[in-house]
Amino acid sequence: MDTPPAPNRWRRYSDWDERPLRLDKFAQEDAANGFAAFKSPSDPKSDIQISQGRIASMDGVLVHDFDMIDAFIAEHHLDLEIAPEAMAMTSDKLAQMLVDMHVPRAELVRLARGLTPAKLADVVGRLNALELAFAYSKMRPRKTPGNQAHVTNAKDDPLQLAADAAVAVGLGFDELETTMRVSRNSWSNALACVVGSVVGRWGALFQCSSEEAEELRIGMAGFTSYAETVSVYGTEKSFTDGDDTPWSKAFLVAAYASRGIKARCTSGAGAELLMGFHEAKSLLYLEARCLCLQRGMGVQGTQNGGIDGAPLTATIPGGMREMMAENLLAVWLDLECASGNDARATESEIRVGAKIMPYLIAGSDFICSGFGSILSYDNSFNASLFNAEELEDYLVLQRDFEADGGLTPLPETTALDLRTRAVDALSAVLEELELAHPTPQMKASVIVASGSRETQTFSIGEVTRISEAIESRNLSVIDVIRALAKRGFVPEAQNLLNLVKLRVSGDYLQTSAIVRNEHVISAINDPNDYAGPGTGYRLSEARRDEIIGIRDTLGQSEVLSAQARHKKAESKRIVYLETETAVEGKNSSEVVIGISPAFGLQLFQTTGGLNLSEVLNCLVEGVESGGGKARVVRMYHTADTSFLGLSAAKLSGSGIGIGIQAKGTAVIHSSDRLPHNNLELFSNAPITTLEHYRALGHNAALYAFKQEVEPILVPTQGEALGARFHAQVALIHAIETGLVDPNRAPAEVALKFTGKKAGAHQ
Amino acid sequence: MKAPTLADYPLSESQDDSICGPRGVPLNKITLAAVTAGDIEIEDLRISRDALLAQARIARATGRETLARNFERGAELINVPQEVIMQTYEMLRPGRVHSKSALVAQATLLRNEYGAALIADFIDRAAKVYQQRGLFDE
Numbered sequence: 001m002d003t004p005p006a007p008n009r010w011r012r013y014s015d016w017d018e019r020p021l022r023l024d025k026f027a028q029e030d031a032a033n034g035f036a037a038f039k040s041p042s043d044p045k046s047d048i049q050i051s052q053g054r055i056a057s058m059d060g061v062l063v064h065d066f067d068m069i070d071a072f073i074a075e076h077h078l079d080l081e082i083a084p085e086a087m088a089m090t091s092d093k094l095a096q097m098l099v100d101m102h103v104p105r106a107e108l109v110r111l112a113r114g115l116t117p118a119k120l121a122d123v124v125g126r127l128n129a130l131e132l133a134f135a136y137s138k139m140r141p142r143k144t145p146g147n148q149a150h151v152t153n154a155k156d157d158p159l160q161l162a163a164d165a166a167v168a169v170g171l172g173f174d175e176l177e178t179t180m181r182v183s184r185n186s187w188s189n190a191l192a193c194v195v196g197s198v199v200g201r202w203g204a205l206f207q208c209s210s211e212e213a214e215e216l217r218i219g220m221a222g223f224t225s226y227a228e229t230v231s232v233y234g235t236e237k238s239f240t241d242g243d244d245t246p247w248s249k250a251f252l253v254a255a256y257a258s259r260g261i262k263a264r265c266t267s268g269a270g271a272e273l274l275m276g277f278h279e280a281k282s283l284l285y286l287e288a289r290c291l292c293l294q295r296g297m298g299v300q301g302t303q304n305g306g307i308d309g310a311p312l313t314a315t316i317p318g319g320m321r322e323m324m325a326e327n328l329l330a331v332w333l334d335l336e337c338a339s340g341n342d343a344r345a346t347e348s349e350i351r352v353g354a355k356i357m358p359y360l361i362a363g364s365d366f367i368c369s370g371f372g373s374i375l376s377y378d379n380s381f382n383a384s385l386f387n388a389e390e391l392e393d394y395l396v397l398q399r400d401f402e403a404d405g406g407l408t409p410l411p412e413t414t415a416l417d418l419r420t421r422a423v424d425a426l427s428a429v430l431e432e433l434e435l436a437h438p439t440p441q442m443k444a445s446v447i448v449a450s451g452s453r454e455t456q457t458f459s460i461g462e463v464t465r466i467s468e469a470i471e472s473r474n475l476s477v478i479d480v481i482r483a484l485a486k487r488g489f490v491p492e493a494q495n496l497l498n499l500v501k502l503r504v505s506g507d508y509l510q511t512s513a514i515v516r517n518e519h520v521i522s523a524i525n526d527p528n529d530y531a532g533p534g535t536g537y538r539l540s541e542a543r544r545d546e547i548i549g550i551r552d553t554l555g556q557s558e559v560l561s562a563q564a565r566h567k568k569a570e571s572k573r574i575v576y577l578e579t580e581t582a583v584e585g586k587n588s589s590e591v592v593i594g595i596s597p598a599f600g601l602q603l604f605q606t607t608g609g610l611n612l613s614e615v616l617n618c619l620v621e622g623v624e625s626g627g628g629k630a631r632v633v634r635m636y637h638t639a640d641t642s643f644l645g646l647s648a649a650k651l652s653g654s655g656i657g658i659g660i661q662a663k664g665t666a667v668i669h670s671s672d673r674l675p676h677n678n679l680e681l682f683s684n685a686p687i688t689t690l691e692h693y694r695a696l697g698h699n700a701a702l703y704a705f706k707q708e709v710e711p712i713l714v715p716t717q718g719e720a721l722g723a724r725f726h727a728q729v730a731l732i733h734a735i736e737t738g739l740v741d742p743n744r745a746p747a748e749v750a751l752k753f754t755g756k757k758a759g760a761h762q
Numbered sequence: 763m764k765a766p767t768l769a770d771y772p773l774s775e776s777q778d779d780s781i782c783g784p785r786g787v788p789l790n791k792i793t794l795a796a797v798t799a800g801d802i803e804i805e806d807l808r809i810s811r812d813a814l815l816a817q818a819r820i821a822r823a824t825g826r827e828t829l830a831r832n833f834e835r836g837a838e839l840i841n842v843p844q845e846v847i848m849q850t851y852e853m854l855r856p857g858r859v860h861s862k863s864a865l866v867a868q869a870t871l872l873r874n875e876y877g878a879a880l881i882a883d884f885i886d887r888a889a890k891v892y893q894q895r896g897l898f899d900e
Contacts, residue, residue, distance in 0.1 A: 258836040258839035478803065481794070510771070
């Protein structure tokens, strides 16, 4: 006889190998090579020395050894009136204050102006993930949370950009960001997105991520309203390698302000590591330097939390917590925070969901600094943490936790209307300005397309010619407004004008500014005032109604009307004739089948989609195939499966009965057993087939004859049947229990199968 | 007109008759009818020095000193032409100019030609730090 091979692997590991998670690769902690999230031996100890009103040293570096970043932070970030007081406080004390709801945000913001990067990093590093999220919720500048979308596509197709921008605005995104596959297409992308963004309502701010000088020119032509490409780094060498200095970036930030364009910087863990100039410092310490620099530059906000470095940061132990910590640093420094959740950091959907949760619950100025509102293959920034594919998952998370993630479910018909209007409006502009003439076929294909792989539209070369024409003819947003108005798109023309007028007052240059309901709201007129339960941002009833309004929800009327669709067909297949009160049988070969109150009267199909007439027919056939005799009784005193079965058994001459509910749950019971100690149970009605019911009837007959029985197993693949069916099941069961009359005795039922299949039993 | 303060924020709502673009057209005169009639140009949809300085005062009043200073630097750049802005930005990038004096000269130009004193000081300071950090050849 062969001996089985010696085991060399538990195959569970092979199963695990196949999980998407295993596509993620994980880095070992290695501070010397920059792979340390919170702490590295090379991180300095926090310290400040002030002599004769000037900084003599900061975080262990003497003033004459300052690099450019140190010099800029010392000069522009540190407030020497506050530094002695703030630096004298212990990190533990400051950490306590961050999570103490009785310490006002304003007091912590004041103290941050006197804290060095090493001190700031040391404080937030003392908070666990829950404390980081809580402190973030308290410290974020604007009370009302918001969100930002990517609007791009793989063809740089302006028609699709307009349609997708309109949808993103309809979903509630406060900012839209585009970029190009071919950089020369920037002007076309900008024009298309901005036209789409004013369909339906106005107020979504828009940016076109491109080369700095060009981005500023596109902004000056009025197409864009904000910029966030001002990258900042935590080591001097990364900075100069990135072709900038703190002064060049600060100058650029002032230039954006001078053009009335909202600006934020970009930084985040992993950037220095990716560039190879990490100085063996921890990710958090380097980011603390970036953020102090940004506050010193006077930029109103930041986009941080990994950003391009997020996938790398997520490979490091504690990486996800580090990203939360650096977001907290940003808001503690009173910067608007677009909190990452941008580049997709993992292939695991579980890690995606876990990554977003703290932000969804805590809220953020922009929960994502780039939610892919388009399909992942159309995302020209590369796939986001969430893309169009997962958008409804996000909407449901909002509903589950009653948390405002900034988005609102969009009814299907509204989405289609927005797309149609946006494509028509952009086409009118392209024609009016003699840039292009989209055909009806192109427009139609874009309106219905889920992504660019499905469109028949401009070639990328045609787009480039459109873009170059916009640029070379010096077209501006004024020309676009006139074109819209001339072609009858007056609401869109007015909306676009309202959007561009924002820059005249500059209200939206203030910290954390967005536009809601045609009003600028920011940290100034909508400040986060969290001070414990009942304070800070709360869902209004109206906002809650929006968030819970996802599509395709079930109510009792939906269930009843779904069942009623089968009523007529069932009435042709079966007649239930109730005769008299059921009595105890004498025939020792009989099996009583006890049906529930609504069975075949209000309910006509099981949750598995089987017609009740056929189910009953199979049970009867099964009993007969085992040599038994089936008798059907309708129960009124109960709708519970166990009691249906036990009551049937007690009426049965053999002492064996079957109980079955209309939803298909069935049991074999014996009159001498306790109610919940049945012989066999089919609890997974949605996957129970007619063959299973036939076998159940057969087994019941075998029990009646006291024979050996092999119980029936309904095979399950581990489906989340509860999630698929429980709402429906509970509603159906409520219909059954609504018909229960505890005082009404079971009734004898004569079945008449009138359909073709049932002829044999008449 | 009294200069707007924190209480007037957002200015676009409280001051739409007095907040003007660079050509002096107030916000409430920038209407769709005026745009289609050809009376409004892109120049009217830019921020003015007064408006940006008002935002600087508002930022300062809410404790945001560094943001206020940025707005004040920005206000000095409003009348600086785009080419000069891009040229200055370029010069501030590492390795673009090879001597401290070139950067100081640009600062002087901005101070004298455009009255951009804060910006000029800012660039002078950059020049000094760049020299200390060896960004120049000399």
